[in-house]
Amino acid sequence: MESGTVTFTLMEMFRLGGVFMWPLLAFSIVTITIGIERLIYLLYHNLKVDDLGAKVSEILAARDYQRAKDYLSAQTERRMGARILLALVNRATPVAGKAFSEHHVERAVETEAMICINSLEKGFNFLVALGSLSPLTGFLGTVSGMIGAFKSIAEATEVNAQIVANGIYEALITTVCGLVIAIVAMIFHSVFTHMVDNFTSGVEKICSDLIADIAIQEEK
Numbered sequence: 510m511e512s513g514t515v516t517f518t519l520m521e522m523f524r525l526g527g528v529f530m531w532p533l534l535a536f537s538i539v540t541i542t543i544g545i546e547r548l549i550y551l552l553y554h555n556l557k558v559d560d561l562g563a564k565v566s567e568i569l570a571a572r573d574y575q576r577a578k579d580y581l582s583a584q585t586e587r588r589m590g591a592r593i594l595l596a597l598v599n600r601a602t603p604v605a606g607k608a609f610s611e612h613h614v615e616r617a618v619e620t621e622a623m624i625c626i627n628s629l630e631k632g633f634n635f636l637v638a639l640g641s642l643s644p645l646t647g648f649l650g651t652v653s654g655m656i657g658a659f660k661s662i663a664e665a666t667e668v669n670a671q672i673v674a675n676g677i678y679e680a681l682i683t684t685v686c687g688l689v690i691a692i693v694a695m696i697f698h699s700v701f702t703h704m705v706d707n708f709t710s711g712v713e714k715i716c717s718d719l720i721a722d723i724a725i726q727e728e729k
Contacts, residue, residue: 526682527657529650533686536643540690543632543639544697551629551701556708558590562715565594569723574602589625593712594719596621601723609727611720618716622709629705633698640694647687654680 523530561584568577577598584591600617601609654677 522682525678526686527650527653527679529646529653529679529683530686532646533643533650533683533690536639536646537686537690537693540636540639540643540694540697543635544693547632547697547701551704553587554629555588556590556629556704557588558594558708558711558715561588561590561594562711562719565598566719566722569598569719569726572726574598578602589629589708590712590715592625593618593621593716597716597719601720603727609724611724614720614723615716618720622712622716626705626709629708630701633701636694636698636701640691640698643690643694644684644687647683647685647690650683650687651680654678654683 523534526533561581564580565577568580578595581591581595581598585595596617597614600614603609657679
């Protein structure tokens, strides 16, 4: 204590927060773990698609489907967009005696896109759940702390601030921790969802353009 100011270490704050700090600690670890893992995963699987679309369009303008396949196959390990475009090119490749089917190409693209997007969105539901459960757990700690504070008042013959201090500490600390965890979880979720949404809209536009170009070429 210095000049009337009380300071606490993290361990002391954790102890004052009471039993509900344990689930909050678990929630915080899971939130940070999922957030870091998803960030690394999304950055590793380069979600840019404009350059892929431009290159494939250029190759297909010369009707060189095999070259387009080779180009996209070399990119599939780290680029989700390449996997979807490869499914498009594979299904659109002309086969002797078989007419080009725009519907079948779109189905192939939708199936591969769904697989890729589901892979990108793994863990998103957990972030939403943690964003909801953390403040509720914090508020539960608040109620527990206030119950403890009123119990101390009821049992005391003389009421002073120190009697209710522990209960109020528990109430406020758990509330703050729960809200902080929820904010972090929702920030992660919002940023990641924005990244995936941009990827999805970009892929939809490029695939639509490529299918239209291929259909025009097949009609000639």
